[in-house]
Amino acid sequence: MNAMDPLPLYRQLASHYLNAIDNGTLAVGARMPSVRTLMARHSVSLSTALQACRELEQQGVLEARPRSGYFVRARTRALAPAVEPVLHVADPAQYVGIHERVSAITARSLQADVQTNLGGACGAPELYPNEALSRTAQRVLRQKPMLFGENAPHNGEPSFRLTLAQRALTHGMQLTTDDIIVAHGCVEALNLALRAVAQPGDIIAVESPTFFGLLQILETLGMRALEIPTSPQTGMSLEALQRAAETYPELKAVVVVPNFQNPLGSIMPDATKQALVAWCEQRDIALIEDDTYSALTNDDVPLRALKAWDKTGNVIHCASLHKVVSPGMRLGWIAPGKWLARCQMLKYAQTRPNEALNQLVLADYMATPAYDRHLRRLRQHLRTQRLQVADAVAAYFPEETRLSVPSGGLGLWVELPDQISSREVFERGLDQGIRIAPGMMFSNSTRFDHFIRLSVGLPYTPEVERAIRALARIVDRMGRVAA
Amino acid sequence: MNAMDPLPLYRQLASHYLNAIDNGTLAVGARMPSVRTLMARHSVSLSTALQACRELEQQGVLEARPRSGYFVRARTRALAPAVEPVLHVADPAQYVGIHERVSAITARSLQADVQTNLGGACGAPELYPNEALSRTAQRVLRQKPMLFGENAPHNGEPSFRLTLAQRALTHGMQLTTDDIIVAHGCVEALNLALRAVAQPGDIIAVESPTFFGLLQILETLGMRALEIPTSPQTGMSLEALQRAAETYPELKAVVVVPNFQNPLGSIMPDATKQALVAWCEQRDIALIEDDTYSALTNDDVPLRALKAWDKTGNVIHCASLHKVVSPGMRLGWIAPGKWLARCQMLKYAQTRPNEALNQLVLADYMATPAYDRHLRRLRQHLRTQRLQVADAVAAYFPEETRLSVPSGGLGLWVELPDQISSREVFERGLDQGIRIAPGMMFSNSTRFDHFIRLSVGLPYTPEVERAIRALARIVDRMGRVAA
Numbered sequence: 011m012n013a014m015d016p017l018p019l020y021r022q023l024a025s026h027y028l029n030a031i032d033n034g035t036l037a038v039g040a041r042m043p044s045v046r047t048l049m050a051r052h053s054v055s056l057s058t059a060l061q062a063c064r065e066l067e068q069q070g071v072l073e074a075r076p077r078s079g080y081f082v083r084a085r086t087r088a089l090a091p092a093v094e095p096v097l098h099v100a101d102p103a104q105y106v107g108i109h110e111r112v113s114a115i116t117a118r119s120l121q122a123d124v125q126t127n128l129g130g131a132c133g134a135p136e137l138y139p140n141e142a143l144s145r146t147a148q149r150v151l152r153q154k155p156m157l158f159g160e161n162a163p164h165n166g167e168p169s170f171r172l173t174l175a176q177r178a179l180t181h182g183m184q185l186t187t188d189d190i191i192v193a194h195g196c197v198e199a200l201n202l203a204l205r206a207v208a209q210p211g212d213i214i215a216v217e218s219p220t221f222f223g224l225l226q227i228l229e230t231l232g233m234r235a236l237e238i239p240t241s242p243q244t245g246m247s248l249e250a251l252q253r254a255a256e257t258y259p260e261l262k263a264v265v266v267v268p269n270f271q272n273p274l275g276s277i278m279p280d281a282t283k284q285a286l287v288a289w290c291e292q293r294d295i296a297l298i299e300d301d302t303y304s305a306l307t308n309d310d311v312p313l314r315a316l317k318a319w320d321k322t323g324n325v326i327h328c329a330s331l332h333k334v335v336s337p338g339m340r341l342g343w344i345a346p347g348k349w350l351a352r353c354q355m356l357k358y359a360q361t362r363p364n365e366a367l368n369q370l371v372l373a374d375y376m377a378t379p380a381y382d383r384h385l386r387r388l389r390q391h392l393r394t395q396r397l398q399v400a401d402a403v404a405a406y407f408p409e410e411t412r413l414s415v416p417s418g419g420l421g422l423w424v425e426l427p428d429q430i431s432s433r434e435v436f437e438r439g440l441d442q443g444i445r446i447a448p449g450m451m452f453s454n455s456t457r458f459d460h461f462i463r464l465s466v467g468l469p470y471t472p473e474v475e476r477a478i479r480a481l482a483r484i485v486d487r488m489g490r491v492a493a
Numbered sequence: 494m495n496a497m498d499p500l501p502l503y504r505q506l507a508s509h510y511l512n513a514i515d516n517g518t519l520a521v522g523a524r525m526p527s528v529r530t531l532m533a534r535h536s537v538s539l540s541t542a543l544q545a546c547r548e549l550e551q552q553g554v555l556e557a558r559p560r561s562g563y564f565v566r567a568r569t570r571a572l573a574p575a576v577e578p579v580l581h582v583a584d585p586a587q588y589v590g591i592h593e594r595v596s597a598i599t600a601r602s603l604q605a606d607v608q609t610n611l612g613g614a615c616g617a618p619e620l621y622p623n624e625a626l627s628r629t630a631q632r633v634l635r636q637k638p639m640l641f642g643e644n645a646p647h648n649g650e651p652s653f654r655l656t657l658a659q660r661a662l663t664h665g666m667q668l669t670t671d672d673i674i675v676a677h678g679c680v681e682a683l684n685l686a687l688r689a690v691a692q693p694g695d696i697i698a699v700e701s702p703t704f705f706g707l708l709q710i711l712e713t714l715g716m717r718a719l720e721i722p723t724s725p726q727t728g729m730s731l732e733a734l735q736r737a738a739e740t741y742p743e744l745k746a747v748v749v750v751p752n753f754q755n756p757l758g759s760i761m762p763d764a765t766k767q768a769l770v771a772w773c774e775q776r777d778i779a780l781i782e783d784d785t786y787s788a789l790t791n792d793d794v795p796l797r798a799l800k801a802w803d804k805t806g807n808v809i810h811c812a813s814l815h816k817v818v819s820p821g822m823r824l825g826w827i828a829p830g831k832w833l834a835r836c837q838m839l840k841y842a843q844t845r846p847n848e849a850l851n852q853l854v855l856a857d858y859m860a861t862p863a864y865d866r867h868l869r870r871l872r873q874h875l876r877t878q879r880l881q882v883a884d885a886v887a888a889y890f891p892e893e894t895r896l897s898v899p900s901g902g903l904g905l906w907v908e909l910p911d912q913i914s915s916r917e918v919f920e921r922g923l924d925q926g927i928r929i930a931p932g933m934m935f936s937n938s939t940r941f942d943h944f945i946r947l948s949v950g951l952p953y954t955p956e957v958e959r960a961i962r963a964l965a966r967i968v969d970r971m972g973r974v975a976a
């Protein structure tokens with residue numbers, strides 16, 4: 011244990027054993043060293059040793075057996091086989107109007123009386139530092155009495171952009187205030203990026219499956235999505251991308267979510283990231299990265315952005331604070347590289363600069379240690395909830411169900427037996443007040459129609475448990491009818 | 494005078510005589526009835542009569558002459574001839590990339606060290622109810638402790654949309670909460686409207702001259718602007734529109750600012766509004782109205798929106814609160830008529846719903862009498878400032894200068910002697926720390942190159958006076974060199 015580490019001792023201890031469990035040194039069912047052993051081995055107090063074990067228990071990693079101590083729990087990863095990657099390259103000619111499907115599903119969800127929303131990609135409100143943000147906002151309002159009377163600065167508040175640039179260093183990016191434009195969430199950033207580099211009719215390579223919002227953006231911009239097979243572990247297949255580019259040499263841009271891809275949760279290895287940056291640069295294909303989730307990782311080791319390897323400005327970095335700091339703020343940003351001037355112009359023409367208040371609030375809050383404490387707490391909660399939802403799926407869903415448990419992000423991608431229609435699961439779920447995201451939203455093709463995405467953003471209450479059981483019953487019944 | 498009128502007596506009295514002056518019953522130079530006469534004639538107190546005269550003096554309508562009483566001032570309207578309408582129909586083939594001009598000018602203005610900004614289209618910060626808004630915001634934050642943790646509602650806060658619908662009644666519109674989508678200013682509303690009704694390559698009729706932001710939006714969307722001659726008094730010429738539609742039968746939409754057009758300040762007469770609505774409906778051409786300024790009228794008689802005559806949903810109403818309540822908030826809205834579902838989808842795909850906080854603040858504030866008091870105060874200030882700027886232009890600019898003084902809005906459209914390049918006036922002004930909006934920004938053609946738009950949003954300080962004198966000298970010198 012390291013006294014210089016900012017983490018409390020018990021968390022260092024917990025993290026040490028978590029690694030041992032994750033890498034198999036301590037296998038499922040193994041007995042955790044006793045509290046006494048821990049005290050002796052690591053020179054820690056009884057309370058530290060106990061706190062570490064309780065921490066791991068709370069995260070669903072250990073279970074306490076009366077009078078025997080702590081044991082490594084049967085983990086989902088051991089139970090449910092990994093999601094099967096789909097390796098077929100789509101033909102853009104097969105393109106269908108995804109927005110009608112997405113819009114139909116959104117409209118349907120809004121009409122319905124949803125009690126348990128497992129369809130979102132956001133944390134529950136209580137996971138965010140609402141009180142601190144509210145206090146900061148009240149202070150900013152007192153300090154700037156003319157705030158509501160003044161136009162917001164072009165391209166975003168300089169103090170906020172400076173904070174963002176400083177934080178970006180952690181992910182390997184060298185940015186200045188002037189490289190950044192503040193936008194209304196990553197969604198606006200993606201709109202700007204695509205409009206900067208491509209025209210209606212152009213072909214854009216995307217992951218398959220991918221975030222439905224991206225497909226909807228492409229559709230509304232009149233651009234064509236070329237879906238590239240993507241692994242639940244390592245993200246977009248570079249090989250498949252290369253093959254696709256041979257077939258479609260007019261390819262204009264590639265959009266990827268390199269860290270905790272939505273819906274897969276995959277992380278692209280650093281070597282692949284670097285290769286992808288080089289490949290796009292060589293071919294003069296714009297590379298747009300969507301960095302919505304990388305802060306939501308299990309461990310505190312920061313993931314690198316594609317932009318970290320960008321030397322020519324060919325990578326457009328789009329990011330969001332909406333799921334990380336405040337779902338109530340629509341704050342995101344874009345570092346457009348060589349398309350800076352064009353993106354500034356497009357932002358001005360599309361919505362004008364973002365309002366100042368929330369930017370000032372985050373500039374202030376994100377520069378404090380409270381922000382790092384919030385991040386650690388959020389990550390821990392998400393890790394726990396992720397394991398809990400995964401366990402429940404493994405326990406209740408039919409045996410053929412497959413599942414990968416990512417090490418970060420807000421969702422679980424679940425492959426159902428392949429005769430099951432996720433659209434029908436969605437409809438029947440809604441009838442019972444349960445909302446999920448059906449797989450057909452994540453592709454223009456039909457090949458993810460038997461997948462669903464479940465949110466891990468909610469605290470694992472009995473209500474969530476009941477909802478997952480109810481979904482399992484729905485799938486089970488549909489499977490039987492089909493068989 | 495009417496005791497039931499919510500206006501204080503002295504304002505009723507002032508308004509009564511203002512009408513008399515405006516319609517010529519009391520001509521320039523005429524003596525205002527004495528305070529004693531006013532007391533007797535209207536059965537008011539001495540202080541009321543005095544207050545009324547001072548009010549009119551402050552508005553620049555009367556001048557006090559020592560020991561003689563009040564006299565009707567020589568008014569700008571009498572001095573400077575009205576702006577000459579330009580009646581030539583543009584050929585869309587002449588279309589040039591306006592965005593590069595606008596962007597170059599914006600960039601240039603941002604680099605420059607601007608001391609006096611007469612180039613904006615917003616009121617000075619102190620004209621807005623900043624304190625009341627800030628207090629309301631702090632209260633909302635205390636009342637809603639989870640606000641920053643929760644996603645904002647789709648399409649906008651219902652309470653805010655209800656307030657907007659209620660206020661819209663004043664302008665003759667029958668709307669419900671569900672008819673309205675909240676957007677990031679009128680600029681986002683216009684983007685949504687145009688994307689809903691037209692495709693890249695389509696032809697859109699606009700006023701000539703028109704708000705440069707609209708030309709920039711069209712350019713970024715790849716649509717073609719067809720400029721229709723527009724009168725400084727009565728707005729877009731329906732006759733010219735009809736002729737243009739014969740030449741370009743593929744016309745997709747018409748965009749107009751019926752009330753206080755930017756930059757002209759024109760108001761379309763109700764009969765023309767009604768005829769335009771009917772004409773577009775018959776031809777199945779979408780009618781987009783931009784209602785950014787109608788609240789900024791001199792008198793408290795509300796102007797009607799085009800939407801008031803819409804029976805089939807063919808009118809898309811776009812509006813803004815940015816210049817009316819709070820330049821620090823980017824709040825606008827759209828009532829998309831029959832394109833409601835499509836605009837909801839586009840809004841979701843472009844930026845997701847607007848943040849809740851500012852919407853809740855305005856929902857609260859706009860439902861109080863304080864809002865109406867703010868509006869009356871703002872209108873009065875703008876009226877005074879408008880006359881002051883107009884007087885200064887009439888006094889200092891070369892004699893051939895023409896000027897129309899509109900009865901509302903935030904700008905004055907000034908026609909310089911026709912050999913003067915407004916771009917050069919702009920550059921030389923910037924050199925002296927003075928920013929204006931050069932006429933070439935308001936058209937894709939060159940025919941407004943000798944016009945400038947001056948803001949009337951600033952209190953008429955000695956600094957503003959100096960700036961206008963400096964501009965006059967610049968124009969004067971340029972005129973002499975050219976002659």
Ligand SMILES: Cc1ncc(COP(=O)(O)O)c(C=O)c1O
Pocket residue numbers: 131194195196197198221223267271272300302329330331332333341342845
């Ligand atoms: C990959 C990805 N990008 C972007 C977004 C939206 O980001 P924001 O809310 O910042 O607009 C999401 C939300 O689901 C997402 O999953």
Ligand SMILES: Cc1ncc(COP(=O)(O)O)c(C=O)c1O
Pocket residue numbers: 362614677678679680681704706750755783785812813814815816824825
């Ligand atoms: C006619 C017109 N429409 C729209 C706008 C911009 O509106 P908002 O600030 O609400 O986006 C302006 C501002 O100059 C304008 O003059």
